[in-house]
Amino acid sequence: MYKMIFMALGCCLVLGGVLGIAKASLMPIKAIVGQHYLEVAWQESLRTNETEKPWKNADFYTIGELKVKRLKISRVILNTISGEAMAWGIGRINNIKSKSSSGPVILAGHRDSHMKFMYELNVGDKIELIMSDGLMQTYIVSKTEITNKPELEIPESIYKKNSLILTTCWPRKSSKQALQRYIIFSQQAV
Amino acid sequence: MTQSLLKTVWLSQMINKWHLCDRLAGLTLVIIFILSISVPLRAEYSPKQPSINLDDVESGQLLMRSGNKLSSAILLSTDIKIAVAGSSSRTIVSQRFINTSETWAEGVYVFPIGENAAVDTLKLRIGEKFIEGIIKEKFEAKVIYEEAKAEGKKASLIEQQKPNLFTNNIANIGPGEVVVVQIEFQSKLISKDGTWELRVPLVSAPRFDISVIEEKIEFGSSGFSNKSINTDYNENIDVKILGEKELFNPVEIFIDLNTGFDLNSVKSAFHKVNIDKLSNGHHKISLPGPISSDRDFVLRWTAKDKDTQTSLFKETQGNQEHLLLTLNPPLTNKNKYSPNREIIFIQDISGSMGGEPLRQSKIGLEMAIKRLKPSDKFNIVLFNDRYLSYAENPVLATAKERDKAIRYVRRLNSYGGTEMYPALKYALKNFRSEKSVLKQLIFLTDGAVTQESKLFSLINRELKTARLFTIGIGSAPNSFFMSRAAELGRGSHIYIGDMDEISNRMTDLFGKIENPVITDLELILPKGFVAEVYPNPLPDLYAGDPLSIAIRGKNASGIAKVIGKIGNQKWVARVTLDQGSDQIGIAKLWAREKISNLERNRISLSPNASQKVDIDSELLQTALNYGLVSRLTSMVAVDKTPSRPQGVNLDTSKLKIAIPNGWDATQFEYNYKEIIPQRLQKMSSNNELLITASLIQKSEMYSLPQTALNWKSSILFALLSTLLGAIVLITMGRKNNV
Structure with a gap:
């Protein structure tokens, strides 16, 4: 009798494992394949000057693009950091707050997919940013920082200047819930 | 029509498919848990809201x-x-x-x-x-x-x-x-x-x-x-x-x-x-x-x-009499009568609800369903960029049906965009019961909406005898939309931002709306007395609520009647208007009530409506006349400071402070040195008082989301489970052969 139970258990483990693999591998696949659709939507929104959803039932839209030439990185920026949006790309944290184009652009993304490149960035690296006005701005990485709390306080001295801030989780590799954050500050090149 | 039906079917299939997947994965998780390893399988996302x-x-x-x-x-x-x-x-x-x-x-x-x-x-x-x-x-x-x-x-x-x-x-x-x-x-x-x-x-x-x-x-x-x-x-x-x-x-x-x-x-x-x-x-x-x-x-x-x-106060200002009437209808919790209700829940399952908001919302919805009486009818409308309902028409909330609905709710997942309009329209038209049944619409959402005004005018147009209650969920719901929607829907709005609050807040809300209600309230003034009455229309009254009416008119006298309905019963109260006692401030309260009423009317209009201008000008006039912000x-x-009299020395420290007439000297007169706490005082060389300055820089605070998919460990983990299962199967197979 207990054989049957063990057999069933074994079957469950295998089946569950396979499904688990499928589900987990969907994440990086989503991250890669999604970028393509996001790119299409982003180009379209640049052309039409209207917000474009990458697919019909998405609950987010594209607002910009970020490029790091040295690392051959290109990322489409989404308007929100909802769990759904972050599965597909990187999002702008302060999208609603700042009405004007001045003030920092603060972005967040998953450390093991879209924002992985953050760990490769060094002070002095150039980041190119295109927002919905279609103009490209170049930023230079000025500082990297690890914070101990999941919050970011931006003093007005920085806030007033045009800056780009990238954030992701820290430590780099950990399976636990990360409490620390890795933050990269960059200033607009003049 | 068929197309929308097809969409609905497709949606439910999608939901089911995902459930199967989730359940199996869930089962594996349980087994893995038994094996006493714990690695989170999902990316955690729980933003905190410091501001x-x-x-x-x-x-x-x-x-x-x-x-x-x-x-x-x-x-x-x-x-x-x-x-x-x-x-x-x-x-x-x-x-x-x-x-x-x-x-x-x-x-x-x-x-x-x-x-x-x-x-x-x-x-x-x-x-x-x-x-x-x-x-x-x-x-x-x-x-x-x-x-x-x-x-x-x-x-x-x-x-x-x-x-x-x-x-x-x-x-x-x-x-x-x-x-x-x-x-x-x-x-x-x-x-x-x-x-x-x-x-x-x-x-x-x-x-x-x-x-x-x-x-x-x-x-x-x-x-x-x-x-x-x-x-x-x-x-x-x-x-x-x-x-x-x-x-x-x-x-x-x-x-x-x-x-x-x-x-x-x-x-x-x-x-x-x-x-x-x-x-x-x-x-x-x-x-x-x-x-x-x-x-x-x-x-x-x-x-x-x-x-x-029951009270009546009045104040005469100009040639107008202002009255404030307060009544306490005979509704208590002891009342045996408990109304039958027809309730439609609208649950937002769009992508933005993903994670914590949906989890909270599902708990709330479950609690609400559990509280239903078998004689109540209910339905659940789900929406993202499409919508779908639990049943075609509202169903009786039997124990079996409630269980079924709870299971249904537990399986919900979030994805897709947010299209509130068609879902709300569907729900508003889904009520089937006769007039005497209480019709309540309970809307759970994070309120990420566009075209608010379109929704407002829909509510205004289609509400009829139903009442709309909105429950805001998550860290940053659009409380403007939801509170206004509830106001227009003649219900109420609550916001639940914290998991610990969910049980209490839901119990409060449901406790209130389950109880008997006086509806269709109306004030009938005596003949010949023309007056402006607010709120207009009069609101429903729940157990324990008093009714408060502000009236303005000339020569208030005679008997006014307040009529309403408790279920099928009629309720009447009579008030003699001449008997009010004089009270300062009633006129201002009347004006405030009128302003609130105008604001309510205004939000139901579309943004370009010309009536908005009329409402605004009436509001402005009322506020100016009564001196209200x-x-x-x-x-x-x-x-208002009296100018310095001629011939007085310019040394301001010797100038006697003149407090304007009618101002409360006990509040406005002070001795500077006496009121400053010791710790703020530093005596400088000149023996002058110096205040320690504490300057802080203005800054913006942002909460940063959890940003890890942890897909690698998930894969590793699933691999491990497959391997383990395979080993079990192989060993068992071998034993069979022996």
Whole structure:
């Protein structure tokens, strides 16, 4: 009798494992394949000057693009950091707050997919940013920082200047819930 | 039609597919858990919200702004005097602040008060200047203020930011200067289950865990410095409260409680008070000494005779009589009658609800379904960019059906966009019961909506006898939309931001709306008496709620009737209008009620509607006539200090302070050295008082999301499980062969 139970258990483990693999591998696949659709939507929104959803039932839209030439990185920026949006790309944290184009652009993304490149960035690296006005701005990485709390306080001295801030989780590799954050500050090149 | 049906079927299939997948994965998870390894399989996403909305400011706060720098003003003292007369109260709050910065500053004083309060007086003393506010049209007031500010004059401006929140800007406060702010407002008191309650907010929202008395507030980028003049409410103002240690804030409270009827009891809920009984209906309540403001001050009283809770007060202004009628309908929880209900839940399952918001929302929905009676009917409408309903028509909430619905809810996942309109329209038209059944629509969402006005006009058009209750979920719901929607839907709105609150808040709401209700309320005035009556239409009354009606007309006399329905029964109350007793402040309450009513009507209109202009002009006229701060009117200060008499020495320190007539000298007169706490004083070489400056830089605070998919460990993990399963299968297979 207990054989049957063990057999069933074994079957469950295998089946569950396979499904688990499928589900987990969907994440990086989503991250890669999604970028393509996001790119299409982003180009379209640049052309039409209207917000474009990458697919019909998405609950987010594209607002910009970020490029790091040295690392051959290109990322489409989404308007929100909802769990759904972050599965597909990187999002702008302060999208609603700042009405004007001045003030920092603060972005967040998953450390093991879209924002992985953050760990490769060094002070002095150039980041190119295109927002919905279609103009490209170049930023230079000025500082990297690890914070101990999941919050970011931006003093007005920085806030007033045009800056780009990238954030992701820290430590780099950990399976636990990360409490620390890795933050990269960059200033607009003049 | 078929197309939408097809969509619905597709949606439900999608949901089912995902459930299967999730369940199997879930099962594996359980097994893996048994194997005592714990690695999270999902990316966690739980944003914290360190900044709070202006809605959450619950006690007066003052900030100093000079140039780019913002410094906290220290609150030296607070004195609150409240005169209760019948069913209204007049509150006078006097506070002393000090500008601790080293530069000239602009102060911004934020004060939240009850929704039905009418702010009509502002008095300020800044240093040696006395300033009193007068009511002006908003734009005009702003211009006067800005001009005075630019010229370096002392000036002050009270603006309404939201119906229950006001700000007061004070220009040109010198370093070390003391500011005395006195604000007066008239409020309506409402009894609940026969008990009257007066609440004095003294502390900020407790969930921020601030053990101290005063907080610093900072304003977001879209804060009050906004130069443009906006006649709409600014919904984007964010205020952040930071904990600040060792600030002190003694509060003194004095209440003159003149109810006009005999009292059964008077009690202070949290503080020790001295009660001085002048007569059965007149008490003076004071504190033995100053209290620290770590909790609200609450005073409750009950009437000896239940009948006296029907009251009528009046005030004549010009040739108009203003009446405030309060009735307590015979509805208590003891009432055997319990109405049948038809309830439709609308659940948002769009992508933005993903994670915590949906989880909370599902718990809430489950609780609501569990509470249904077998004789109630219900349905659930789900929506993202499409919609889908649990049943075609509302079904009876039998135990079996409830279980089924709960299982259905538990399986929900979030994805897709947000299209609220078709779902709301469907739900509004889904009610099937006859008229006497209570129809309630319960809307759970994070409120990420566009085209609010389209939704408002839909609610207005299709509501009929139904009532809409909105429940905001998650860290940042669109509370503007949801509270307005509930107002239009003649229901109520609650916001649940914290998992710990969910059970209590839901129980409160459902406890209220399950109970009997008086509907179709109407006031029938005696023949020949033409009057303006607010609120219009009269709201439904739930158990324990009193009915309060504000009336304005000429020569009020005769018998008015209030009629309504409890289920199928008729309810009538008769009031003799000549019998009202005179009471100061009723006219202002009437005006405030009218303004609220106009605001409600306005939001149901589409943004371009021409009626908006008419409503605004009527609102402006009412606010100006009655001297109230509103969305369209502000209070701006005019310098009232008597000019320096000829021949008096210019040495200002010797100038005797002349307090204007009618101003309360006990509040506005002070000895500078005596009121400044020791710790703020440093004696300099000149023996002059120096104030230690504490400057903080203005900054913005953002919460950063969890950003890890952890897909690698998930894969590893699943691989492990497959391997383990395979080993088990192989070994078992071998044993069989042997």
